[in-house]
Amino acid sequence: xxxxxxxxxxxxxxxxxxxxxxxxxxxxxxxxxxxxxxxxxxxxxxxxxxxxxxxxxxxxxxxxxxxxxxxxxxxxxxxxxxxxxxxxxxxxxxxxxxxxxxxxxxxxxxxxxxxxxxxxxxxxxxxxxxxxxxxxxxxxxxxxxxxxxxxxxxxxxxxxxxxxxxxxxxxxxxxx
Numbered sequence: 001x002x003x004x005x006x007x008x009x010x011x012x013x014x015x016x017x018x019x020x021x022x023x024x025x026x027x028x029x030x031x032x033x034x035x036x037x038x039x040x041x042x043x044x045x046x047x048x049x050x051x052x053x054x055x056x057x058x059x060x061x062x063x064x065x066x067x068x069x070x071x072x073x074x075x076x077x078x079x080x081x082x083x084x085x086x087x088x089x090x091x092x093x094x095x096x097x098x099x100x101x102x103x104x105x106x107x108x109x110x111x112x113x114x115x116x117x118x119x120x121x122x123x124x125x126x127x128x129x130x131x132x133x134x135x136x137x138x139x140x141x142x143x144x145x146x147x148x149x150x151x152x153x154x155x156x157x158x159x160x161x162x163x164x165x166x167x168x169x170x171x172x173x174x175x176x
Contacts, residue, residue: 001049001090003097008040015046018053026056026080038137038174041077045094055081057094060176064111066130067167074102075176076112095123102159109164110157113150113175125155128164134171
């Protein structure tokens with residue numbers, strides 16, 4: 001298996017189609033004919049075996065505010081592994097590669113919204129219950145700004161010397 005990091009703007013149509021097919025297979029009700037939920041990611045990790053896409057992880061690189069203080073994050077979204085290759089540490093390999101890249105480039109934290117607490121907990125993520133603010137986006141249209149607690153879904157892994165506080169998290173854009 002080979003893991004490749006690909007910038008979004010460099011992805012070919014053929015790769016976009018393979019990603020879209022894997023996302024459709026992996027996530028019930030994923031939007032048809034697209035390979036991102038609300039906004040295109042900054043880059044992706046693609047796990048290939050013999051030129052077959054078996055794993056995917058999308059990353060949103062951005063600044064957010066935590067209690068009014070800016071921090072740099074990699075937001076994780078759409079992590080999936082083809083069902084025939086699950087439980088073989090493929091997802092772990094992709095998250096660890098992202099963490100290594102983040103540490104190398106002084107990113108403060110990895111962040112995601114999930115219900116897979118055991119999986120991410122084993123990788124050092126912790127659950128947070130901050131009130132969050134984000135841009136509501138649906139079908140490529142901005143609908144307004146939401147502000148509420150996202151209990152039981154926000155997980156963070158700190159990679160720098162910052163301290164996670166209980167203040168509001170402003171995503172400075174849409175949910176990734």
